[in-house]
Amino acid sequence: MxxxxxxxxxxxxxxxxxxxxxxxxxxxxxxxxxxxxxxxxxxxxxxxxxxxxxxxxxxxxxxxxxxxxxxxxxxxxxxxxxxxxxxxxxxxxxxxxxxxxxxxxxxxxxxxxxxxxxxxxxxxxxxxxxxxxxxxxxxxxxxxxxxxxxxxxxxxxxxxxxxxxxxxxxxxxxxxxxxxxxxxxxxxxxxxxxxxxxxxxxxxxxxxxxxxxxxxxxxxxxxxxxxxxxxxxxxxxxxxxxxxxxTLEAGKAGDCHVYTSNEQFNHWLNRSAADLHMMISETPQGPYPYAGVPWFSAPFGRDGIITALELLWVNPAVARGVLAFLAATQATETVPHQDAQPGKILHEMRRGEMAALGEIPFGRYYGTVDATPLFVMLAGAYYKRSGDRAFIEALWPNIERALRWIDRFGDPAGTGFVTYARQSKNGLVHQGWKDSHDAIFHADGSAAPGPIALCEVQAYVYQAKQTAGDLAELLGHVARAQELRREADALRERFERAFWCEDLGTYALALDGAGRSCRVRASNAGHCLWAGIADPERAARTARLLLSPACFSGWGVRTIATSEIRYNPMSYHNGSVWPHDNALIAAGMARYGHHEGALRILAGLFDASLFLDLHRLPELWCGFPRRPGESPTLYPTACAPQAWAAGAGFLLLQSCLGLEIDAPRRRVAFTRPVLPPFLRRVELRNLAIGAARVDVALDRRPDHVELSVSRGSAGVEIVMVG
Missing domain, CATH: 2.70.98.40 (Glycoside hydrolase, family 65, N-terminal domain)
Structure with a gap:
């Protein structure tokens, strides 16, 4: 031709x-x-x-x-x-x-x-x-x-x-x-x-x-x-x-299905659900959402955990599969070229000739600092959502090994914070979710030398220890539960002293190897709200900053503010907008009662979906300010579909509804729910609480949201709080 x-x-x-x-x-x-x-x-x-x-x-x-x-x-x-x-x-x-x-x-x-x-x-x-x-x-x-x-x-x-x-x-x-x-x-x-x-x-x-x-x-x-x-x-x-x-129909049978008064919103969530089912692969341990097509069609620890958390209220079976797979692949020994240490949770696992030959380190690679505490967080969240005590009992040794990694290998210098520094010469330089080479830096733009302590990782560790304390108490390990809660409280105090930047009105992006703050206004601080480590007054100030024009593009919260020296709206991690990042930030705002912020983020991502092919949210898009009548500016090599981007809409909706499921107590609560103007009604059908199934609807009224139950189940309490 x-x-x-x-x-x-x-x-x-x-x-x-x-x-x-x-x-x-x-x-x-x-x-x-x-x-x-x-x-x-x-x-x-x-x-x-x-x-x-x-x-x-x-x-x-x-x-x-x-x-x-x-x-x-x-x-x-x-x-x-x-x-x-x-x-x-x-x-x-x-x-x-x-x-x-x-x-x-x-x-x-x-x-x-x-x-x-x-x-x-x-x-x-x-x-x-x-x-x-x-x-x-x-x-x-x-x-x-x-x-x-x-x-x-x-x-x-x-x-x-x-x-x-x-x-x-x-x-x-x-x-x-x-x-x-x-x-x-x-x-x-x-x-x-x-x-x-x-x-x-x-x-x-x-x-x-x-x-x-x-x-x-x-x-x-x-x-x-x-x-x-x-x-x-x-x-x-x-x-x-x-x-x-x-096979597809069987996989969807356990899902909660969402129907709303807005057909475009329905198209977005339907496409997201379809993308998630496409991304889920069956492993010997159960279903696992692969990260993204084309370049990340493989199990990633962090991505799988966050996707499972986003989907937890929709279908907890995904979380069970993720936990079982990551427990089965948890590191058992120190292998420097894999960045592996005992108890550490997988970053990614690849197949193919280059992985088999070791030409790339990613056959089984552990270069992630956050997957291990996130694993513990997911275990606790899964139990609360499912009431599956037998599974948690079987998983407890893996949870303890993860906690030992946090205390020993995660903090080798004894600073009181979990840090990372790569061991593999071919591995990732930065090992948080912002893992590009230029993602962690000081206010003057200079690279931050390691070992690096990221703000959100300390928040994850805090929540992991709180969660593990609850699970330890559930399993009868009372002394261990008290120990973990004391450690969490002590970490919270250290965190506030070391990371809060009064003049910035937010938490520092990270501490470098010398203990110096990376005084950068970044979306990472929003994850500190999601994990609950932030002081309430400081959480409110952080939320206001993240919604300011410097951080909020109109399509979502940018990874860093426009005022930062490395800001570039076309970069991968220094000014772009990531759907999963926004979903976690919105969940954090809702946790601290800032529901209007969660609504604003939901509206931004929903509006973006209207301009995108198939209503499919990609991995990220550029952070240019929103221009009237124009679409978001796409990032050229973004994966689409991407699992945690597809899951973002479900976590955003949960945050706005204030939805919390406590399966052991057989209770469904909606705490101060809010709905945006474009959603008059939201119906949740086939919502599972153990073996029970319920259907509920929420309708927006002029000054409140009204809850109705169209199908209840004996013994399940469905309440509105606040």
Whole structure:
């Protein structure tokens, strides 16, 4: 094709080509995800996220449908609301014969439908002839597999790679293969039904003569195989689709469903719920929300915990799966190149050739300072939401190991604060949620030397010890409970003395290795409200700052204020807006009674969703001030979907409703609920409290919110507080 060039066996698309359109469609199921252009194609360009990936490797780097030698014309492309099916509608361009138009454009309709299921991509290509004449149809499907590791697809260069295996043409398709340096054999099976009219080394030819007003269908399966036969290479399209739908419905059965008077708000939450179900993968320990597509489709400790907390009131089963997985992968020994220490909770776990070979440290990597206290926080929150005492009893040894890590390895210098300093030379320099290299700095812009004590991490540790104290008392460890509560109270006092900046009206971003404050106005301080460590009067001042024009863009709270020397609205962590960050800040404001602030943040993120494709909140967007009638400015490489961004709307709604579920006491409370002007009514259906299910509605009145119960359950108390 004229708009593709080849250089050193790599393919590149000219910037002027229609194939350079950066809009993509995403599917994910289990350990497999696909990133396709709007035609449903994959082009062999580098670096590019396009492709079909399985367990950290790209199994399909080329997948292009042509009519003759021409690309079809795009009519539309959409992903079904539940994220299970990609549908692309195409038509033919003018088809020439001997220099004349033999078939005018818009006579053939091509419909491509695609979904993923158990390590395979299933596609149906249906062509309908709306013309009045017989039309010779010559389709070709170009196929290629580069077996790039996910990090290679991101642009990482490797000194050596494995060996491509000879392509095996079959009667009904192709088998491509690669033997990696990790000695794993990866194969891509491409199978077509009915059998193609011809099979080349890199393409399938689909040829027929179409009579007027008739259609023809081909089903193409692309199955990914690692060392063992691909289980779904021979399963039929319709059967696989039915199985995937049944599994999805079963996974949604335990959810609380939200219905409101605002259809656009409903679309936002429905898309968020669909994204979350797509991001959840089943592990041996239970469901786990992978962080984001394309670059973070893997288990991340911090992301999984925060997503589970955002979703806790909707479905506590996700939190149970996250806790069980992180307990099973909790570090048991000191491994410097993994930043691992006994009791520490996982940062991320990758599959793929580079992880297996140790070319990247992320096969099992522990370079996070906050996942360990967040793990303890989630355990306590899960018990309160579920009443699952047996699970907490089984988890208690892991909680104790996490607490020992906090006290010993988390504070090696005995400063009284949990700090981080990387051990792995290839690991992360900064190990809080703002983990880019320039995220932690002093007011003059100079980098903060380590070890670093982040303000929000001390807040998480405070809440973790409070939570662990409650769990210890539940399990009969009375002395331990008292000890943990004393430690939490002492930490709170130290924190207020060391981190509060009176002239800034907020808490310092961090303390550096010399104990000096990073006097930066940052969104991190909002997490201190969420975890409850902040003094009430100082919490109020922090909330006011975060809602000031310097911090609040109109679309949400920025990561740092516009007055800071490193502020850049286009940066990753120094001036951008992150949905999950905003959800935690809003929850913190609501915790301290500042409900109007929570409403303002909810409104900002909801308004942003109205401008975004599919109402899908991405990982982040730029922090430029909101301009009337214009959309948020997108961050070019933000993941979408992203699990904790998708979960943000649910935590924001919970915060505004003041919703608290106490399953052991079988009590549902709404504390001083508020609703924004654009939500007249909110209904919560199938809200689970143990085995019971309740339906409630909240209606906005001129000066209050009114609660009604449409389906109650005996023994469940539903109350309005305040």
């Amino acid at each position: 004229d708009d593709v060039i080849r250089w050193n066996d790599q393919y590149y698309i000219l910037a002027t080509s229609t194939m350079a359109d950066d809009r993509v469609e995403v599917l994910k199921q289990g350990e497999t995800f696909g990133v396709f252009d709007r035609y449903g194609d994959v082009h062999p360009i580098l670096p590019s996220p396009l492709g079909l990936y399985h367990e950290g490797t790209r199994f399909l780097s080329r997948f292009e449908l042509l009519i003759g030698s021409q690309r079809p014309l795009l009519l539309s492309a959409t992903v079904k609301e539940d994220n299970t099916l990609l549908t692309v509608d195409l038509t033919n361009p003018d088809m020439l014969s001997d220099g004349h138009v033999a078939v005018p454009r818009d006579v053939l309709h091509l419909c491509r439908t695609r979904f993923l299921w158990r390590g395979a991509c299933f596609e149906r290509i249906r062509v309908y002839n709306y013309g009045h004449d017989n039309i010779p149809l010559n389709l070709s499907l170009a196929v290629g597999a580069d077996y790039a590791d996910l990090f290679e697809a991101r642009g990482h260069e490797r000194a050596r790679r494995g060996s491509r295996l000879a392509t095996i043409p079959c009667e009904d398709g192709l088998i491509l293969g690669y033997e990696g340096l990790d000695r794993a054999t990866r194969r891509t099976h491409v199978r077509c039904r009915p059998a193609p009219s011809g099979v080349g080394t890199d393409c399938l030819r689909l040829e027929t003569v179409m009579r007027p007003h008739t259609d023809i269908t081909w089903d193409v399966t692309v199955a990914c195989e690692i060392d063992r036969p691909a289980p779904h290479v021979f399963i039929a399209y319709d059967r696989a689709h039915a199985e995937s739908q049944e």
